[in-house]
Amino acid sequence: MRILFLIQGEGRGHLTQALSLAQILQMAGHEVIGAVVGVTAERTVPAFFSEAFTAPIKPIFSPGLVYNAGNNSLEPTKTTLQAVRNIRPLWKSLKQVHHIIETQRPDVVVNFYEMLGGLTYALLRPSAPMICIAHQYMVFHKNFQCPKDQWLYRQAFKLNTRLTCFGAQELLALSFDKQADEPRHRLRIVPPLLRQEVTALKPTDDDFLLAYVTQPGLKSEILKAHHQYPDVRMDGFHAGTSLPDEIVDETLTYHAIDGKRFLEFMARCKAIVTTAGFESVCEAAYLGKPALMIPQPNHYEQACNAIDGQRSGVGVASDRFDLDQLLAYIPEHNTQISERFRAWHAQGYFLFLGALNRASTSRRKSSGGFFQTRVRQLLRS
Known part of the structure; x- marks a missing residue:
């Protein structure tokens, strides 16, 4: 199989998970043909990833999180306002992601919690199937525990998470331990991805x-x-x-x-x-x-x-x-x-390869829908 990665560049977690999956795919004889990494003007692709990842890397603008410079706390309101201000460059990024997928024609796209992936598949419907991998997808699991009395934060977190996975064949939720799958959410529970290092x-x-x-x-x-x-x-x-x-x-x-x-x-x-x-x-x-x-x-x-x-x-x-x-x-x-x-971690090799095989052999659903059809017409014009 030929695999293309989409990776959120915020922090180290998703990037190191991508490196780990690349090692698994290489052992299994598959080819990672490249990685699209979401970046901002302040946050470029870190050296630890670019030096270890052997396939071509394409940095593309993606809205990032805003932190308080004094205490490093997350600023939800400023994060939202910044995303709204960046609607136009975001649309340009979605068209870039779509073009890369249609040009390189991977068998499967693997999205590591990058919003560009979910929005591209929601609006532009690329032809390659996509699976999404992140611990954050555990929020859709009935047994996942969250802080009490923070309903608004929980809904915002779930909304942001949904934006990353529109159009995905499956959601692979990384978990500390084995849990039951949630088929109604396309949710499969898998072990953490850890590097060979x-x-x-x-x-x-x-x-x-x-x-x-x-x-x-x-x-x-x-x-x-x-x-x-x-x-x-x-x-x-x-x-x-x-x-x-x-x-x-x-x-x-x-x-x-x-x-x-x-x-x-x-x-x-x-x-x-x-x-x-x-x-x-x-x-x-x-x-x-x-x-x-x-x-x-x-x-x-x-x-x-x-x-x-x-x-x-x-x-x-x-x-x-x-x-x-x-x-x-x-x-x-x-x-x-x-x-x-x-x-539990040792089971990951077969679970990840199984998910990729299911995605590559699945039939794509019909594109359907006036809105998506109109967007594609505008893209081609």
């Missing part, structure tokens, strides 16, 4: 805590916890540090962000403190490291991830760096969780 690591259990520090406020909380527990060794990968090793004192060291080195530290640490991004928590679970999951402020998706991660036993959720909570949790963490997680 993670699965090849041999974890040990050194006596230090590891933190991934992207929020300015989280750094101050780490310092506060360090002063409270000066004998607990902590290593933090900090976005504001340019040095490989910035030693604060004997038990606290900051490191510049380095993906490969961070994984090496994760394989050796006792536990990890991180935001509630799905990918990083899954990597910790695979390596048997309990996680303290701290969602970014106003980030509804990460709040859901933290609840779901705690339900599945991979870690404990918190709204701050609560070292008391983490130190109390570590002895209670069930070490068999990692074994079950690894067994």
Whole structure:
């Protein structure tokens, strides 16, 4: 099969998942012919992806999320207003995506939560079948737990998620553990996608805590916890540090962000403190490291991830760096969780290939519909 990727370029999660699936497809003898990556003027394709992805990459404008510069919290209103202002360049991007699909003629398009994919298939109806892969599709599952008393955020999250998957043959929801499929939503539950760089690591259990520090406020909380527990060794990968090793004192060291080195530290640490991004928590679970999951402020998706991660036993959720909570949790963490997680992850190879085979052999539904027909006429004119 010839596979084309559409990938949301926000953060690292969807890009690393795409790299992982590319490794699976290569082992199975299939060809990834390229990747369309959604970018903005402020967010280009990161080097870690462009250096590892072997097929051609096409960056295309896609509306991004807006974060508060002071505390790194998500700004939902500004995100929406920015998307409205970018309607015209968005339409141009949809036509570009359609042209790429019709020109390259892949057997299957795999969409990693990129809105351009769902909108292109809703309005322009490309000929190649599409499947969508993301943890976010778990929001359509009846057992998925979300924060209470946040009905508006939940509806906005579901709407945004639906915009990514119009016209998809199947939705593959990445999950911490095995769940029942939801056929009425075209929803199949699949294991996380982890890179071979993670699965090849041999974890040990050194006596230090590891933190991934992207929020300015989280750094101050780490310092506060360090002063409270000066004998607990902590290593933090900090976005504001340019040095490989910035030693604060004997038990606290900051490191510049380095993906490969961070994984090496994760394989050796006792536990990890991180935001509630799905990918990083899954990597910790695979390596048997309990996680303290701290969602970014106003980030509804990460709040859901933290609840779901705690339900599945991979870690404990918190709204701050609560070292008391983490130190109390570590002895209670069930070490068999990692074994079950690894067994679930091992099923992914066959589940992903099965989904691609179903999509490539399925018959496309008739285009139908006056609106879609009129849009295609305008596109050809």
